[in-house]
Amino acid sequence: MAPTLFTSALVDTRDHHPELRRAVAGVVGAFGRKYFQDVVQRDEKPTELWAALAENGFLGVHIPVEDGGGGGGLADYNVVIEETAAQGCPLLSLVIGSITAPIITQHGSADMRRRWLPGIADGSLRMSFAITEPDAGTNTHRITTTAKPNGSGWLLNGTKYYTSGVDEADSILVVARSGEADASGRHRLSLFVVAADAPGITTQDIPCAVQAAEKQFTVFFDDVELGPDALIGTEGSGLRQVFAGLNPERVSAAAINNGIARFGIETAAAYAKDRVVWNEPIGSHQGVAHPLASAYIGVQQARLMTARAAELFDTGSEDAGEVANMAKFAAADSSLVALDQSIQTLGGNGLALEYGLADLWFVARLHKTAPVSREMILNFVAQHSLGLPKSY
Numbered sequence: 594m595a596p597t598l599f600t601s602a603l604v605d606t607r608d609h610h611p612e613l614r615r616a617v618a619g620v621v622g623a624f625g626r627k628y629f630q631d632v633v634q635r636d637e638k639p640t641e642l643w644a645a646l647a648e649n650g651f652l653g654v655h656i657p658v659e660d661g662g663g664g665g666g667l668a669d670y671n672v673v674i675e676e677t678a679a680q681g682c683p684l685l686s687l688v689i690g691s692i693t694a695p696i697i698t699q700h701g702s703a704d705m706r707r708r709w710l711p712g713i714a715d716g717s718l719r720m721s722f723a724i725t726e727p728d729a730g731t732n733t734h735r736i737t738t739t740a741k742p743n744g745s746g747w748l749l750n751g752t753k754y755y756t757s758g759v760d761e762a763d764s765i766l767v768v769a770r771s772g773e774a775d776a777s778g779r780h781r782l783s784l785f786v787v788a789a790d791a792p793g794i795t796t797q798d799i800p801c802a803v804q805a806a807e808k809q810f811t812v813f814f815d816d817v818e819l820g821p822d823a824l825i826g827t828e829g830s831g832l833r834q835v836f837a838g839l840n841p842e843r844v845s846a847a848a849i850n851n852g853i854a855r856f857g858i859e860t861a862a863a864y865a866k867d868r869v870v871w872n873e874p875i876g877s878h879q880g881v882a883h884p885l886a887s888a889y890i891g892v893q894q895a896r897l898m899t900a901r902a903a904e905l906f907d908t909g910s911e912d913a914g915e916v917a918n919m920a921k922f923a924a925a926d927s928s929l930v931a932l933d934q935s936i937q938t939l940g941g942n943g944l945a946l947e948y949g950l951a952d953l954w955f956v957a958r959l960h961k962t963a964p965v966s967r968e969m970i971l972n973f974v975a976q977h978s979l980g981l982p983k984s985y
């Protein structure tokens with residue numbers, strides 16, 4: 594486990610957070626960056642790491658006790674995700690767990706909760722999340738994947754893309770149109786849990802630069818038959834219901850980037866203390882030290898905002914959406930500054946796989962675009978925080 598330079602007193606919002614941080618760092622640190630790089634390079638899965646996270650109860654800290662989880666909230670899950678990434682193991686699957694579990698907890702039937710939540714908490718079941726479509730993208734109102742009532746249940750048709758981790762998933766949480774368009778031409782959306790191996794589902798790998806354990810897929814739904822129990826919550830309320838998962842997803846994406854930034858700065862600070870090319874360690878040159886110090890402050894700001902967003906979500910605050918968006922925006926930007934400066938500090942070694950920095954770049958860069966792009970966050974803030982006219 595790498596020693597941490599980052600003060601967490603600033604960001605820990607619950608008494609048990611320091612202990613939780615130490616526990617996660619201990620478990621994940623025993624695997625470390627090298628383990629993670631090897632798994633990704635061999636195109637395998639970090640199965641042992643996932644099992645260790647599960648065994649220690651970390652995968653379900655945000656799931657209610659009666660559903661097999663730890664009974665905490667997003668504030669706890671934020672700590673788990675950040676510490677995992679800070680040990681050099683950025684797991685995108687943890688972000689997916691922050692979408693699916695709250696949606697099912699808040700809107701799923703008792704049967705659905707029983708069927709999925711204990712398995713998500715103990716790591717035995719995986720669920721992917723499919724909202725993005727090739728011809729809709731950011732504009733969810735334009736999605737065309739459709740669930741048509743067929744008597745007993747629904748018939749699902751359409752295409753999703755960039756669905757992460759379908760190759761490992763037992764099921765997919767799908768956002769689909771259902772029913773007819775309203776007077777404004779907008780279709781109401783509904784949420785469904787679809788078995789990943791249901792007849793009519795085919796997938797196609799999307800080769801990606803992101804050096805992650807999770808692969809991305811285009812998923813084709815061709816007359817996939819869904820039973821009545823596939824529907825989450827109320828038909829037509831999908832857009833409202835999905836926000837139970839989208840705000841946590843933003844917080845979790847921020848948590849990954851905060852962890853990556855910590856890993857980068859910690860690696861760079863250690864290197865700058867030891868590396869001598871003139872007469873003193875390179876860290877004594879302000880040209881090296883100041884950008885790292887400045888990046889540290891930026892990362893602490895992003896961590897603070899992320900922790901606050903998680904708290905606001907857990908307390909059901911109406912402001913959770915704004916703060917989750919801003920936290921994701923801040924974490925994406927500050928982590929890229931931090932990682933870039935960390936790479937720079939290591940000179941040529943910054944690009945060597947041995948130090949584990951350069952191959953983190955696209956994982957961090959991903960969260961400038963996903964799960965919601967920085968432009969859409971600026972649109973949100975301009976419109977909802979500043980009261981400016983909607984621009985699109």
Ligand SMILES: Cc1cc2nc3c(=O)[nH]c(=O)nc-3n(C[C@H](O)[C@H](O)[C@H](O)COP(=O)(O)OP(=O)(O)OC[C@H]3O[C@@H](n4cnc5c(N)ncnc54)[C@H](O)[C@@H]3O)c2cc1C
Pocket residue numbers: 722723724725726729730731732754755756757801803809959962963964965966967968969972984985
């Ligand atoms: C590695 C990876 C994993 C992913 N995992 C998942 C997943 O598991 N499930 C899932 O459903 N999706 C997933 N996504 C999809 C991701 O959420 C989308 O790529 C993202 O939301 C942007 O949508 P888009 O790619 O369709 O871009 P588009 O909507 O086509 O946008 C393209 C560009 O135009 C800008 N733009 C669009 N509209 C406006 C506007 N009104 N004002 C200003 N700028 C605008 C956008 O900000 C963006 O920069 C993943 C993507 C990647 C790369």
